[in-house]
Amino acid sequence: MWTRHHKKRRLGRLVVPVIAVAFLSYFGYHSIHGGYGLTATEEFDRQIAERQARLDELTQRRQILEKEVVLMSDGSLERDMLDEKARLALNMSRSDEIVIFHRSAN
Numbered sequence: 001m002w003t004r005h006h007k008k009r010r011l012g013r014l015v016v017p018v019i020a021v022a023f024l025s026y027f028g029y030h031s032i033h034g035g036y037g038l039t040a041t042e043e044f045d046r047q048i049a050e051r052q053a054r055l056d057e058l059t060q061r062r063q064i065l066e067k068e069v070v071l072m073s074d075g076s077l078e079r080d081m082l083d084e085k086a087r088l089a090l091n092m093s094r095s096d097e098i099v100i101f102h103r104s105a106n
Contacts, residue, residue, distance in 0.1 A: 032038050071081045087093060 030037060034040065068081065068085075071078050072085070
């Protein structure tokens with residue numbers, strides 16, 4: 001039986017570990033800094049908080065508008081509400097009235 005003796009190569013022993021380290025480094029970096037990594041998750045959480053605050057604000061504004069619509073509906077038309085909305089839309093007042101401006105929550 002013939003046997004061949006090979007000289008031990010240092011480069012051959014390092015190829016697989018170098019490739020493994022390269023893959024682990026690549027995926028490790030992207031798990032933190034990638035589009036869906038840890039830093040992106042923090043940004044998503046911040047956006048969720050901002051948008052939830054905006055949703056709460058819009059929901060409150062909608063409830064106010066719904067109350068005003070109920071007051072202006074046919075069955076329970078209130079003269080004060082109708083007068084207020086007409087004057088606001090036309091930007092008019094009588095000469096004997098005092099006008100107090102207030103800022104709406106838009």
